[in-house]
Amino acid sequence: MTDLNALSDEAFRAEVRRFVESEFPAELRNPAHRLHWDQGKAWFEKLRAKGWVAPGWPREYGGMGLSASKQIILIEEYERHGVARLPDHGVIMLGPLLIRFGTEEQRQRFLPRILAGEDIWCQGYSEPGAGSDLASLRTEAVLDGDHYVVNGQKIWTTLATDANWIFCLVRTDKGGKKQEGISFLLIDMTSPGVTVRPIINLGLHDEFCEVFFDNVRVPRENLVGEPNKGWSMAKALLGFERIFLGSPRQSGYALARLKMLAERMGVFDEPDFQDRYTRLRMDLEDHKDLYETYVAILRRGETLGADVSMLKLHQAELFQRITELMLEIAGENAGLLEPMGGNRDLHPSGQFIEARPTTIYGGSSEIQRGILAKNVLELPG
Amino acid sequence: MSEVLEREGVEERAESIRMIRESAAGIAPRGGDRKRIRALRFKEPGFDPAVLRQMGEQGWIGLRVPESRGGAGLGMSEFCALAEEMGAALAPEPLIPAALSAALLAAPGAASGAEGPLDALLGGDQLVLTAWQEAAGMLEASGTADAARVFIPQAGGAQAFLVPVREGGRLSLRLQPREGADLTLEKTQDGAFYGTLRPAGGEVIAEDVGGALELALDEAALATAACLLGVMDQAFALTLDYLRTRQQFGKPIGSFQALQHRAADLKVQLALSRASVEAAAALLDGGADRAARRAAVSRAKARASDAAMLVTRQAIQLHGGIGYTDEADIGLYLRKTMVLANQFGPSALHRRRFAAEAREDEA
Numbered sequence: 001m002t003d004l005n006a007l008s009d010e011a012f013r014a015e016v017r018r019f020v021e022s023e024f025p026a027e028l029r030n031p032a033h034r035l036h037w038d039q040g041k042a043w044f045e046k047l048r049a050k051g052w053v054a055p056g057w058p059r060e061y062g063g064m065g066l067s068a069s070k071q072i073i074l075i076e077e078y079e080r081h082g083v084a085r086l087p088d089h090g091v092i093m094l095g096p097l098l099i100r101f102g103t104e105e106q107r108q109r110f111l112p113r114i115l116a117g118e119d120i121w122c123q124g125y126s127e128p129g130a131g132s133d134l135a136s137l138r139t140e141a142v143l144d145g146d147h148y149v150v151n152g153q154k155i156w157t158t159l160a161t162d163a164n165w166i167f168c169l170v171r172t173d174k175g176g177k178k179q180e181g182i183s184f185l186l187i188d189m190t191s192p193g194v195t196v197r198p199i200i201n202l203g204l205h206d207e208f209c210e211v212f213f214d215n216v217r218v219p220r221e222n223l224v225g226e227p228n229k230g231w232s233m234a235k236a237l238l239g240f241e242r243i244f245l246g247s248p249r250q251s252g253y254a255l256a257r258l259k260m261l262a263e264r265m266g267v268f269d270e271p272d273f274q275d276r277y278t279r280l281r282m283d284l285e286d287h288k289d290l291y292e293t294y295v296a297i298l299r300r301g302e303t304l305g306a307d308v309s310m311l312k313l314h315q316a317e318l319f320q321r322i323t324e325l326m327l328e329i330a331g332e333n334a335g336l337l338e339p340m341g342g343n344r345d346l347h348p349s350g351q352f353i354e355a356r357p358t359t360i361y362g363g364s365s366e367i368q369r370g371i372l373a374k375n376v377l378e379l380p381g
Numbered sequence: 382m383s384e385v386l387e388r389e390g391v392e393e394r395a396e397s398i399r400m401i402r403e404s405a406a407g408i409a410p411r412g413g414d415r416k417r418i419r420a421l422r423f424k425e426p427g428f429d430p431a432v433l434r435q436m437g438e439q440g441w442i443g444l445r446v447p448e449s450r451g452g453a454g455l456g457m458s459e460f461c462a463l464a465e466e467m468g469a470a471l472a473p474e475p476l477i478p479a480a481l482s483a484a485l486l487a488a489p490g491a492a493s494g495a496e497g498p499l500d501a502l503l504g505g506d507q508l509v510l511t512a513w514q515e516a517a518g519m520l521e522a523s524g525t526a527d528a529a530r531v532f533i534p535q536a537g538g539a540q541a542f543l544v545p546v547r548e549g550g551r552l553s554l555r556l557q558p559r560e561g562a563d564l565t566l567e568k569t570q571d572g573a574f575y576g577t578l579r580p581a582g583g584e585v586i587a588e589d590v591g592g593a594l595e596l597a598l599d600e601a602a603l604a605t606a607a608c609l610l611g612v613m614d615q616a617f618a619l620t621l622d623y624l625r626t627r628q629q630f631g632k633p634i635g636s637f638q639a640l641q642h643r644a645a646d647l648k649v650q651l652a653l654s655r656a657s658v659e660a661a662a663a664l665l666d667g668g669a670d671r672a673a674r675r676a677a678v679s680r681a682k683a684r685a686s687d688a689a690m691l692v693t694r695q696a697i698q699l700h701g702g703i704g705y706t707d708e709a710d711i712g713l714y715l716r717k718t719m720v721l722a723n724q725f726g727p728s729a730l731h732r733r734r735f736a737a738e739a740r741e742d743e744a
Contacts, residue, residue, distance in 0.1 A: 126702070129628070131629065131701055131702055132629050132630075132701065133629040133630045133631075136629070136630075136631075155702070156702050199706050199707075199708070200706065200707040200708065201705050201706055201707060202697070202704075202705050202706065202707060202712045202715070204707060208706075265517065265518070272729070324690070324694075327690070327719065327722070327723070328723075328727060328728070328729060329518075329727075329729075330517065330518075330723065331516075331517025331518025331519075331532075331723050331727055332514075332517045332518065332531070332532035332575065332723055332724060333517050334719055334720075334722065334723045334727075335569045335570050335571070335575070335719050335720030335721075335723065335724070336567055336568070336569060336570070336575065337423075337567070337568040337569055337570050338567065338568065349570050349719055352719070356694075356697055356698075356704075356705055357702075357705045359698055360698065360701055360702055360704070360705060361702070364698075364701065365698075366637075366639060366640070369639070
């Protein structure tokens with residue numbers, strides 16, 4: 001296998017572009033919803049054959065071992081081509097965590113199965129009573145001999161119906177500071193006592209699930225890192241991921257669709273629309289520039305600060321404003337359940353609904369503003 | 382001004398509005414029958430014909446129709462109060478479109494052939510819908526004889542359509558039975574259906590209805606604003622409950638100042654919407670001229686459409702993750718608003734109309 005890091009940025013970009021253009025299934029480009037595993041399996045197999053399942057993992061563990069700047073190029077090309085996201089919590093979240101905090105035995109046991117597509121992982125963090133206040137989570141793991149006995153409930157578990165393993169934050173100590181009694185536990189979802197219930201969302205799709213644990217016995221060796229250190233481990237992984245929630249991609253697609261809709265409705269050339277459309281375009285261009293400043297930080301190999309919250313905050317609200325204008329210009333079409341005339345690009349109500357949760361998930365806009373006020377601006381209180 | 386209104390004083394008026402709201406609660410209680418709403422969603426015809434019949438029996442469909450034509454002869458203030466309650470209850474029955482048809486069938490230009498359909502419509506036995514619209518985002522009937530009529534609300538439950546057709550410079554009304562009609566249905570976000578109808582002739586049952594239709598569309602737009610007022614009022618009430626009870630960081634989330642301020646801003650929009658809708662209704666009941674009527678209706682509808690979108694969007698945000706689930710009732714109010722906000726004129730159309738019609742002292 002060629003050392004991709006040795007390629008120039010231009011050559012690497014061309015290589016990625018060639019690959020996605022020839023191999024990515026056209027019908028999966030820019031899907032309106034997260035793909036289920038069976039929908040994305042064919043693309044996963046292409047990635048597997050090429051050894052491209054895990055761009056960020058070191059080569060010794062079967063990853064591509066890409067530098068931060070090469071990973072960004074890869075993602076830019078994927079986004080440009082509209083490459084759909086697979087159920088990828090194993091690759092993006094668990095892999096890096098095991099590589100950093102797991103035992104060698106845990107790495108050897110779990111990493112190859114992720115690369116082979118044999119284990120599909122989902123993330124069990126949020127609970128009904130612990131959303132924005134995640135550290136108040138109550139799903140409990142009590143040691144009983146060589147096993148932890150887990151009881152509780154997780155919610156907003158993305159694509160849990162597709163997964164056979166779940167990594168969870170669980171409470172292992174009820175005394176002291178709430179962040180300090182949390183551990184990181186890997187749970188086989190085929191264990192007795194695990195129940196998954198899909199949640200139908202506002203878009204009438206089933207991306208999210210609830211996962212229930214009723215006296216689930218989990219071998220002790222499935223705990224990652226030290227007991228009660230799960231919170232800081234999970235937090236340490238947030239840095240790199242956070243930039244992608246601020247990617248201009250969603251807003252870029254939405255703006256292109258707004259233009260198509262405006263042309264279809266015959267308002268594109270109206271001065272009032274042009275003013276509002278141009279404002280959004282300029283917002284998007286400014287956002288791309290802001291995004292680039294954070295990409296540059298990663299390229300230099302530095303870590304992101306709390307101020308990266310600005311990216312996610314602005315992108316989510318820009319995306320929403322674009323889809324709100326769609327509803328305003330669509331007339332009665334704004335109320336239709338399905339795309340206009342069967343054209344997936346002309347679906348103002350669907351895109352408006354798709355934009356709703358972006359200010360809620362991954363740290364709500366209220367939480368992001370709080371981070372900016374407290375951790376960046378260092379305001380009192 | 383209607384005869385009933387002329388007889389009555391201010392106190393009697395307030396009493397009749399209160400009674401309307403009370404009787405509304407008997408058929409479609411505020412927030413009390415969301416199970417019924419869910420059971421009817423996305424299944425043709427999208428509403429319960431038995432409930433529509435009850436509405437007819439209550440005299441609601443003919444609320445604005447003169448007593449001499451079999452209606453109740455009440456005013457827009459009463460009709461808006463009723464529409465608000467229907468909005469708060471998320472009632473899917475097409476009361477406003479039915480009332481629009483009743484106004485046309487009772488118009489001075491109606492022929493004897495209109496009497497049968499009017500009686501059946503007022504009693505709630507038959508649903509007659511007016512297929513006036515030829516493109517999205519309009520509030521005027523062109524009357525193009527062979528143009529498809531679009532966005533007919535709850536068309537799947539209609540027994541007949543009134544199709545305005547321009548003949549000799551005037552709009553006449555053709556009655557087209559549902560049976561044999563080229564009608565296609567599309568689902569809407571609130572679980573109802575929009576119909577597209579290909580006109581195919583039919584008996585002329587009213588002539589020169591241009592003026593009556595223009596007035597009826599204005600009244601429907603104002604009633605829709607009132608309906609949106611009810612939707613956002615109820616969504617706001619549910620959201621305040623959630624802010625008071627949902628705990629994060631060891632206290633109710635409603636204790637966080639950022640959320641308190643947002644709730645306060647929403648309350649201001651609600652109050653402006655109510656003031657605008659009620660003032661417009663009173664103005665119409667007082668016998669306003671055409672320009673004043675159009676300006677007032679447009680101001681109320683623009684406000685209610687934009688405010689309802691804001692309130693119901695924020696209601697989802699303030700509910701957090703649970704607000705993005707279909708099983709949480711708060712989403713039903715957003716879906717209803719997505720449909721109603723642009724019905725009988727989106728806010729941009731109403732702003733243009735206001736600018737064209739409002740006198741300086743109103744602007």
